Amino acid sequence: MRFLRAHAALTRELSSRLEAVHELTLSDFDVLVQLYYAENRRMRRIDLARSVLLTASGITRLLDGLESSGLVGKERCESDARVTYAVLTDAGVRKIEEARESHLADIEELFGAPFSREELQQLADLLARLPLAHTSEACSA
Amino acid sequence: MRFLRAHAALTRELSSRLEAVHELTLSDFDVLVQLYYAENRRMRRIDLARSVLLTASGITRLLDGLESSGLVGKERCESDARVTYAVLTDAGVRKIEEARESHLADIEELFGAPFSREELQQLADLLARLPLAHTSEACSA
DNA sequence: CTTCTATACTTGAGTTCGCAAGGATCATAG
DNA sequence: CTATGATCCTTGCGAACTCAAGTATAGAAG
Numbered sequence: 110m111r112f113l114r115a116h117a118a119l120t121r122e123l124s125s126r127l128e129a130v131h132e133l134t135l136s137d138f139d140v141l142v143q144l145y146y147a148e149n150r151r152m153r154r155i156d157l158a159r160s161v162l163l164t165a166s167g168i169t170r171l172l173d174g175l176e177s178s179g180l181v182g183k184e185r186c187e188s189d190a191r192v193t194y195a196v197l198t199d200a201g202v203r204k205i206e207e208a209r210e211s212h213l214a215d216i217e218e219l220f221g222a223p224f225s226r227e228e229l230q231q232l233a234d235l236l237a238r239l240p241l242a243h244t245s246e247a248c249s250a
Numbered sequence: 251m252r253f254l255r256a257h258a259a260l261t262r263e264l265s266s267r268l269e270a271v272h273e274l275t276l277s278d279f280d281v282l283v284q285l286y287y288a289e290n291r292r293m294r295r296i297d298l299a300r301s302v303l304l305t306a307s308g309i310t311r312l313l314d315g316l317e318s319s320g321l322v323g324k325e326r327c328e329s330d331a332r333v334t335y336a337v338l339t340d341a342g343v344r345k346i347e348e349a350r351e352s353h354l355a356d357i358e359e360l361f362g363a364p365f366s367r368e369e370l371q372q373l374a375d376l377l378a379r380l381p382l383a384h385t386s387e388a389c390s391a
Numbered sequence: 392c393t394t395c396t397a398t399a400c401t402t403g404a405g406t407t408c409g410c411a412a413g414g415a416t417c418a419t420a421g
Numbered sequence: 422c423t424a425t426g427a428t429c430c431t432t433g434c435g436a437a438c439t440c441a442a443g444t445a446t447a448g449a450a451g
Contacts, residue, residue, distance in 0.1 A: 111377040113280070116257040117303040119380065134407080139254070155429060162258040167408055169431055191416045191429040223379040232376045236252040238364040239260065262409090275437080296399060308438055310401060332399040332446045 119219060126215050131208040136161065136171055138212060141197065141205040144181065150197040151184065157195055180204055260360060267356050272349040277302065277312055279353060282338065282346040285322065291338040292325065298336055321345055 124135040133141070139161045144150050152160075158168040172195055175181045180201035184194040197205070220229065265276040274282070280302045285291050293301075299309040313336055316322045321342035327333040338346070361370065 111374050112257070113261070113276075114303055115377045115380045116253070116261075120254070120257075121303075135254075136407080153429085162255055162262075164409060165430065166410080166432080170407080189417070189429085193430070219380070224376070228376060231372070233252050235365070235369060235373045235376075236256045239256045239360070277437080294399085305439060306400060307402080307440080311437080330399085330447070334400070 122219065123212070123215055127208065127212060130211055131204070133204075133208060134171075136163065137175060138205075138208060140168075140171060140175065140195075141180065141201060142209070144195060144197040145202065145205050150202070151194045153186075153192050154195055155192070175201070263360065264353070264356055268349065268353060271352055272345070274345075274349060275312075277304065278316060279346075279349060281309075281312060281316065281336075282321065282342060283350070285336060285338040286343070286346050291343070292335045294327075294333050295336055296333070316342070 120135060127133050127135060127138055131138075140157060143157060143160050144152055154168050154172065155165060158165050161168075163171065172181060172183075176183065180198060182196045182198050184196050186192040186194060224232070261276060268274050268276060268279055272279075281298060284298060284301050285293055295309050295313065296306060299306050302309075304312065313322060317324065321339060323337045323339050325335040325337050327335060365373070
């Protein structure tokens with residue numbers, strides 16, 4: 110119960126702040142961050158989907174939006190015509206670097222305030238042990 | 251990050267199990283449980299909304315569904331014509347008692363397995379300290 | 392009594408997603 | 422080469438929400 114409540118409250122808050130300041134969804138942000146830390150700032154769409162825990166169709170539509178905003182681009186794969194890469198554009202890089210700052214501040218406010226450093230680590234460790242929650246790393250949030 | 255991932259994975263899993271066996275959404279279940287533990291198994295719709303962290307309109311539509319399934323009923327308030335109560339029907343009581351069992355087993359499987367009792371308590375305590383996560387109690391999940 | 396503000400609820404429109412189905416491509420086995 | 426099966430992606434449809442706006446009631450203040 111606590112878990113569900115906490116999630117609903119936190120995402121609502123974080124999402125609305127992100128939306129208000131940068132016109133980004135939490136999911137948008139999530140995808141941009143993944144790309145930002147990916148090699149060559151590029152990922153296969155399917156891997157991207159898995160890493161942010163969306164379905165393939167979810168990613169298609171989400172990227173549609175980011176593409177029309179000019180934050181990411183498409184690129185075909187040479188060796189396998191089935192796959193398409195999502196690539197962060199220069200505008201996308203600027204956007205994420207800009208948004209990261211305020212988002213981290215928001216997180217700090219909501220998570221940092223009530224917890225000590227050790228407690229944060231403890232919380233992260235506990236959550237990491239939940240099944241199904243295993244995704245790629247390389248992220249600072 | 252871990253928090254968001256964990257939530258996405260867990261709710262997807264729990265929700266689909268609940269849906270498959272009992273034809274209930276996680277939110278449906280949540281509402282039914284709140285009513286189950288409420289005094290006289292009845293609550294003002296607005297309080298229900300706040301306790302499960304939905305908006306007023308969200309509750310209206312959710313209850314529409316539960317009403318047409320015959321699990322909850324409406325009742326007008328004598329002293330204030332603005333408010334309507336949501337009341338658990340007998341069928342609703344049976345439903346929740348039935349669903350509770352398998353849902354608790356699911357939770358046990360996902361949460362119980364990787365954690366010891368102390369760790370679960372620790373996790374709950376940490377989550378409880380998050381801001382905005384304060385809702386009414388009286389729940390065993 | 393009237394007016395003004397706050398609260399409870401509903402409804403219409405729009406968003407974000409998942410699922411199922413379909414198309415295209417690859418890889419493997421005969 | 423061809424058939425089979427898996428993988429990547431997109432699209433139609435529907436579900437679950439939210440927000441904004443509207444209705445109805447309550448309470449307080451003039």
